[in-house]
Amino acid sequence: xxxxxxxxxxxxxxxxxxxxxxxxxxxxxxxxxxxxxxxxxxxxxxxxxxxxxxxxxxxxxxxxxxxxxxxxxxxxxxxxxxxxxxxxxxxxxxxxxxxxxxxxxxxxxxxxxxxxxxxxxxxxxxxxxxxxxxxxxxxxxxxxxxxxxxxxxxxxxxxxxxxxxxxxxxxxxxxxxxxxxxxxxxxxxxxxxxxxxxxxxxxxxxxxxxxxxxxxxxxxxxxxxxxxxxxxxxxxxxxxxxxxxxxxxxxxxxxxxxxxxxxxxxxxxxxxxxxxxxxxxxxxxxxxxxxxxxxxxxxxxxxxxxxxxxxxxxxxxxxxxxxxxxxxxxxxxxxxxxxxxxxxxxxxxxxxxxxxxxxxxxxxxxxxxxxxxxxxxxxxxxxxxxxxxxxxxxxx
Ligand SMILES: Cc1cc2nc3c(=O)[nH]c(=O)nc-3n(C[C@H](O)[C@H](O)[C@H](O)COP(=O)(O)OP(=O)(O)OC[C@H]3O[C@@H](n4cnc5c(N)ncnc54)[C@H](O)[C@@H]3O)c2cc1C
Numbered sequence: 001x002x003x004x005x006x007x008x009x010x011x012x013x014x015x016x017x018x019x020x021x022x023x024x025x026x027x028x029x030x031x032x033x034x035x036x037x038x039x040x041x042x043x044x045x046x047x048x049x050x051x052x053x054x055x056x057x058x059x060x061x062x063x064x065x066x067x068x069x070x071x072x073x074x075x076x077x078x079x080x081x082x083x084x085x086x087x088x089x090x091x092x093x094x095x096x097x098x099x100x101x102x103x104x105x106x107x108x109x110x111x112x113x114x115x116x117x118x119x120x121x122x123x124x125x126x127x128x129x130x131x132x133x134x135x136x137x138x139x140x141x142x143x144x145x146x147x148x149x150x151x152x153x154x155x156x157x158x159x160x161x162x163x164x165x166x167x168x169x170x171x172x173x174x175x176x177x178x179x180x181x182x183x184x185x186x187x188x189x190x191x192x193x194x195x196x197x198x199x200x201x202x203x204x205x206x207x208x209x210x211x212x213x214x215x216x217x218x219x220x221x222x223x224x225x226x227x228x229x230x231x232x233x234x235x236x237x238x239x240x241x242x243x244x245x246x247x248x249x250x251x252x253x254x255x256x257x258x259x260x261x262x263x264x265x266x267x268x269x270x271x272x273x274x275x276x277x278x279x280x281x282x283x284x285x286x287x288x289x290x291x292x293x294x295x296x297x298x299x300x301x302x303x304x305x306x307x308x309x310x311x312x313x314x315x316x317x318x319x320x321x322x323x324x325x326x327x328x329x330x331x332x333x334x335x336x337x338x339x340x341x342x343x344x345x346x347x348x349x350x351x352x353x354x355x356x357x358x359x360x361x362x363x364x365x366x367x368x369x370x371x372x373x374x375x376x377x378x379x380x381x382x383x384x385x386x387x388x389x390x391x392x393x394x395x396x
Contacts, residue, residue: 023049023184025394026203026217028191028231030054031062032167033375034223035174036387041221042181044394049217050183051205053190058171060225062380064309064341066253066288066299069093069103069163070378073128073136074278080356080389082131085378088385089161092170095384099173102166102291108273109144111153111326118155120277125157135160148270152328162273166291167380174383194220194235200368201235221370221390226307226344228373235366242364244357244373246344251282251299252311254319254335265333269295276326282343283377285322296338297323297330303349304342311337346374358386360393 025041027034030052038050054060069089075081096103112118121138128136137158139147144156175185188208194201200218207213224231229246233239256262269287276284282301289295297319316335324331346354357373370393372386379386 022216023047024218025049025221026051026191026201026215026219027221027223029060029223029225029228030057030171030175030185030187031060031223031225032058032171032174032380032383033062033225033372033386034221035171035178036383037221037223037372037390038183039174039178039181040387040391041394042178042183044391046394048178048183049215050178050185051189051191051203051215052185052187055188055208057175057185057187058168061341061344061375062167062171062225064339065167065377065380066286066296067164067167067290067380068108068273068288069105069161069165070381071108071128071133071136071159071161072131072378072381073124073133073159074283075127075131075355075378076353077127077130079353080358081378081382084356084382084385084389086132087388088378088382091384092165092381093163095173096165096170101169101173103163104291105161105163106272106289107158107160108162108275109139109148109151109153109270110157110159110275110277111144111151112155112277113153113325115154117277121155121157124277128159133159133161148272148274150268150270150329151274151326153326164273164289164291165380170380170383191224191231192234194231194369196236196367219368219370219393219395221372223372223375225375226342228344228371228375232361232366232369232371232373235361235369237361237364237366237369237371244346244371246346246374247348248304248307249282249343249345249376250302250304250340251343252302252315252319252340253296253298253338254311254316255294255296255338257334257336259334262333265329266295268329269327274326276322285319287323287327297335298338299341301343307342309340309342311340313337343376344374345376356382356386358389
């Protein structure tokens, strides 16, 4: 069986014995959330196993996003999203600096392209300040022209704390920390079923070769991304009754098509991230830059019934026109499909704000099962703070 754990001995199996859990904590999912949680529990002295159904880490939602370190200004004050984003961002910059994970504090502009949108900027400024986001400043058209001459807007908000990060590098650093503290990563291991025992949980784990093993653990942390609601349901949590069903919402990305004209346009692009005012299910089709300086446009937001990552090339002109409203240089450009990601949203189509669900499910019939549901954006930014939050259910 292709598994990191096989090099360290198999996942512990066998009949459950009272008081002899195989591991104190099992984290299901090796995305950024699961890895951050594993590192936090391992650092707290717990024996931890991370079970991941794929044959590598960070192959889920974590591998398909904008890699933006969000400042924390979009979310209602006091919500988990607001608190964990702001705390997580501060911790993330420190973490990346200390561990040499690729990142850059580029700053971001949120732009109004019509006077009617300026109220939204004012609301974002007020919310951001209430959320304790540092350095936010409204800027007028002449300051904007000096800052980013290629951006057209009637007004803008500058967020200097926004940045970008190498998501995969971050996950590798979290894994390194977790393993250094004794945690075990088991790849090609899917948690199929789970049942409560007198001392915690017995997991039924299927390996890549189709065989199954039992694993006894004290606490289960559900960090299963797009499948987190299904896992919670298998743990006996009434997901639908609680409103915890996740609604997959796809976002496509486009890049400038190759060629000399695109190279010319790319040279004149802003050096900061540029976002329009937020839209219903997402943040609007924005310009982000990766660590290599490559520009990408997106994501949009489209609820889907099935998980699939094909980018619809027919959207290219719509993306270009949306971006050209604030970046006129793009008007003549040709865009080509890049990649797509899928958000595990708790809000269904047309519904309002929904917060992250990070809860121990004792009150819902599943004691010792911690559900992390609806971990869409800003989950990458919030990961380190979310992991500390989950530690509240650590019971030595
Ligand atoms: C389009 C898009 C753009 C985004 N942009 C940003 C951004 O710019 N900034 C930001 O902060 N956030 C952003 N996010 C959000 C961020 O990417 C996520 O919040 C974060 O990656 C979620 O990580 P995760 O570990 O919860 O999920 P995942 O990375 O999906 O990890 C879950 C893992 O669980 C595994 N798994 C599932 N079921 C089982 C099982 N039964 N047994 C074993 N393993 C299992 C999966 O294989 C997967 O590897 C974006 C998201 C999307 C979709």
